[in-house]
Amino acid sequence: MALEDYKADMxxxxxxxxxxxxxxxxxxxxxxxxGCPSIAYNNFxxxxxxxxxxxxxxxLNSQSNYTDRVVDIVYKCVTCGSCDVSDKICRYNLEPLEMMHELRFRLVEDGQLLPQHMAVIEHLRKEDNMMMxxxxxxxDWAEELDVKHITSEQAEVVFHAGCRFSYDKDLRxxxxxxxxxxxxxxxDIGIMGKDESCCGGKAYDMGYKGEFVKFAENATEAWTAAGVKTVVxxxxxxxxxxxxxxxxxxxKFEILHTVQYLDRLIKEGKIKFTKTVPMRxxxxxxxxxxxxxEPYVPWEGKEKKIKGQIVVYExxxxxxxxxxxxxxxxRDVLKSIPGLELVEMERIREYAWCCGAGGGAREAYPKFSNWTATERIEEAKSTGTEAIVSACPWCERNFTDAIDTTGEKMKVFDVIELVQQAI
Ligand code: SF4
Ligand code: SF4
Known part of the structure; x- marks a missing residue:
């Protein structure tokens, strides 16, 4: 798809x-x-x-040119997709998130770049990670960990640590x-350890599609060569x-997040709890x-207008x-932990408020990113619980940084940590 393909949506x-x-x-x-941190913060x-x-x-209609303001508007968004869900549920089948990705790809092609993103991408090109x-x-995160290395031993499942878990010493x-x-x-699990590279997803979100494709092809090649069936x-x-x-x-691999695998193993009785974790x-x-x-669903088709009016896709x-x-x-994993009580926030599931770390906002707009996390901590606090739990190291890092800024008492955990506490 290209930016022009979203003209009908515009x-x-x-x-x-x-x-x-x-x-x-x-x-x-x-x-x-x-739902949208960008409009809530910028109020314009x-x-x-x-x-x-x-x-x-x-x-596209050549009614305006690139300016610093246009560049700021395009990049000061956490690419969280809340707009996309609301648009599809409340309005039409428009795709603002896909359009905004295409808009970023176009800006990058045209050399309209943010210096903060350029520094990160330059580093990614040289050192294969987003962490500078x-x-x-x-x-290093896997030092002395007793596990197979898939470049020398076969394993059905490869665990991909990712840049944040590989380098963030507080989280690894x-x-x-x-x-x-x-x-x-x-x-039957293995890792790539020192041979692992960035997944490319953050480069994609920042608008650097070429870098994303390079990392995607490299990872796919390595997993195929190692006979991997499942990536977790x-x-x-x-x-x-x-x-x-x-x-x-x-x-073509089975892709699982750890929470899905843990949920499966707990339900099969292969992980058993022996301790209680008394916590709300x-x-x-x-x-x-x-x-x-949501998983990718292949689609090939075309846009068609009925009687020159209504746009449909065939x-x-x-x-x-x-x-x-x-x-x-x-949620099932958390609810299965003895002694642990799960209390929901107001905005959950597809209507959740973002942690603020995505879309290159943490790198380019730290105040906006931190404010977005602080808003979520406020919502977590309103539940009367003592901890916010997530399943992503970027969320956990952004929440921890926001808590350090505000001095809130809220604790931050990964689901995995609480499972370990109950074993
Ligand atoms: S992706 Fe998120 S931050 Fe960006 S416009 Fe949509 S709701 Fe707002
Ligand atoms: S919900 Fe969709 S149709 Fe409504 S203003 Fe937003 S982008 Fe436009």
Whole structure:
């Protein structure tokens, strides 16, 4: 697809503003009714999906040129997809998220770049990670971990740690725990360790499609050579890249997030709990595991106008509206832990508020990113729980940083950590 392919969407935007909010029938309070962090933070129409449709149409029709403001509008968005869900549920089958990706690809092609993103991408090209860390340290997280290395030994399942878990010293124990839990439950698991690279998903979200394709092809080749059948990851961003972005490039692997695998193993009786974890927690749905965690559905077709008026697609286009994201496995895992009580926030599942770490916002707009996380912590606090639990290291890092800024008392956990506490 190209930006031009979304011109009909741009023209059909009715300016209803549903994309700024979660669907009305899911609103429980005015305080937590908003869905789009970008418009909520910037408080100006152009910083919404509606505004970005207008900006893109104006550029395509040569009614405006690139300016610093246009560049800011395009990139100051966490690519969370809340607008996309609200648009499809409340309005039409428009695809603002896909359009915004195409808009970023176009800006990158035209050299309209953010210096902060350029620095990260330059580093990615040299060192294969998004963390501004050296290539040589990639496998350190797995030091002395008793597990197969798939470049020298065959394994059915490969665990992909991802950039954040590989390099963030505060979080890497979670990745080690994930591998150990799966191995002890009898899974034939291996890792790539120092030979693993970035999944490319964050480069895609920033608009660098070429880098994404390179990393996708390299990973697919390595997994195929190693005879891997299943790829498991504890990172929501990696999960989304493997599950949704790799298949159109020809990848054919079973993709599981760790929470799905743990849920399966607990239900099969292969993981048993012996301890109680007396804690009241709330669960945050990572955008890339939740509403963007729906599997890729192949589609080839064309747009058609009926009587020159109504636009339809033949055959019917798959409709990604978030309903089939990964919502129940992490909740089922948490509910199965003895002593643990799960209390829900107001905005959950496909209507969850973003953690603020996505779309290159953490790298380019740290205040906006931190504010978005702080908003979620406020919502978590309103449940009266003592901890917010997630299933993505980027969410966990952004929440921890926000808590450090505000001095809140809220604790942050990964689902994996709580499972380990109960073993
Ligand atoms: S919900 Fe869709 S149609 Fe309505 S303003 Fe937003 S982008 Fe336009
Ligand atoms: S992707 Fe998220 S931040 Fe960006 S416009 Fe849509 S709702 Fe707003």
């Amino acid at each position: 023209e059909r935007c009715s300016q209803c503003s549903y994309c700024k909010w979660i669907p009305l029938d899911h609103v429980k309070s005015w305080r937590f009714a908003k 129409l152009s910083y919404s999906a509606r505004g970005r449709f207008a900006v893109a149409l104006s550029l 860390e050296p290539r040589a340290g990639r496998g 124990e979670t990745a080690r725990t994930a591998v150990t839990l799966l191995k002890n439950a009898g899974v 990851t504890s990172c929501a961003d990696c999960y989304h890249a493997f599950n949704r972005l790799y298949p159109p490039l020809g990848a 927690v709330t669960y945050h749905d990572p955008c890339h595991l939740g509403r963007q965690g 055959p019917r286009k798959p409709r990604y509206n978030g309903a089939w994201g990964v919502y129940d496995p992490p």
